[in-house]
Amino acid sequence: MSRRNFIKTSALGIGGILLAKCAPGNPENTTDNEETTPKTISKPVVISTWNHGLDANKAAWTILEKGGNALDAVEKGVMVTESDPTNRSVGLGGLPDREGHVTLDACIMNHENECGAVAFLQEIENPIAVARKVMEETPHVMLVGQGAQDFALAQGFQKTNLLVPEAEEAWKKWKESEEQKKPGINSENHDTIGMLAIDEHGNISGACTTSGWAYKLHGRVGDSPIIGAGLFVDNEVGGACATGLGEAVIRIAGSHTVVELMRQGKSPNEACKEAVERIIKKHKNIEGLQVGFLAINKYGEVGGHSVYAGFNYALRDNQTEKMIDAQYEMEW
Ligand code: SD4
DSSP: OHHHHHHHHIIISSSSSSOOOOOOOOOGGGOOOHHOOOOOOOEEEEEESTTTTHHHHHHHHHHHHHTHHHHHHHHHHHHHHHHHHSSSSTTTTTOOTTTTTEEEEEEEOOOSSSSEEEEEEEOOOOOHHHHHHHHSSSSOEEEEEEHHHHHHHHHHOOOOOOHHHHHHHHHHHHHHSSSSOOOOGGGGGOOOOOEEOOOOTOEEEEEEOOOOOOOOOOOOOSSSTTTTTTEEETTTEEEEEEEEOHHHHTTTTTTHHHHHHHHOOOHHHHHHHHHHHHHHHHOSSOOOEEEEEEEEEEEEEEOOOOOOOOOOEEEEESSSSEEEOOEEEEOO
C-alpha cells in the first residue's frame, strides 16, 4: 500500500484523528503534590507503526494479556507483518533492491539493554527472530549479509524465496520507468514495522524490521537494524523506534535521541517532536523527506510525531485498540 493510501486509510477508515493518550504520569502534568504520590503505570501497552501495526499488536497482546514478557510480545508481534506476503515493506513480499534482491534489516532490544540485529539478510522470512538469536546465542550485537544467513541456517531457520510475483512485477515496471534514472528519496516506498511494549512487570522491549528503501542500491542498510537509530530501549526511561528515511534517522541517532529527551523529562510526544525538529534542522533539503518517531515511557504513556502528515500508529492496552494519527510538522 502506498504512503498516500496509508494516509487515506487512516483518515477515513479508523476513526479520524485521535490524540495520544495523556496518562497521569506525564512529567509535564506533575504538581508538587503528585511528586510525592507514586505515578500510575499503565500496563501492559503495545504500540506499533502504521496500519499493519493493528494485526501485529493483536499477536503481541495475546502474550501480554496472559502476563507474558514484552520481549516475546514484540518478537511475535512483528513476525506477523514479516510473514504477510501482501506487505510490500517488511519481510516476505517486501519490494527488492535495484538488482531484484529482497534484503532485510531488523533489530530487537530488551529491558536489560541486551540487543541483537541482522542487516542485509536474504531469504529468511523472519529476520527479527534471527536478531533475537544473535542477542541470545552469540556474544555479538549485529550480523550482516552472508554471515547472518549462515548463522540463521545453523540455528534452524529455512531458506525462503521472499520475492513474491507481485513485488517482482512492480520491480520490473520500476526498472523500465524513468524513475530509476533519477534515484532519490521515494517517500512512497518506505514503511517498516517498529513495535514497543511494556509488560505487566513494567519491562519494556522493542523490535524493528523492514525490507528497507524499495529499489535501494544493493548492500544498502538503513536505520532499522541499527540500535540507537531505528530502535532504542532504556528500561529506566522508555523506548523509541523510527520509520521513514533511514539515512536521516541515522544522522541524528534518532531513537536514542528520543529516549534521552524523555530522560530529560519530555513526554513521548514532546520527545518525538523535538527529534523531528532536529531532523528538519539538520537537512538542507527536507522536501519529501518523511521520518516518524514513536515512543513509550516507563509509565506506559505513548506518543509519535513525523516530519510530514500521514504517519500513524496502532495502540493496544487494557482499554483500547485503535489507530492514532501522529502530529506532524508539514503537509505534503
Ligand atoms: C529504512 N527506515 O530502511 C527504513 C524504512 C522505513 O518507513 O522505515 N520506511 O530506511
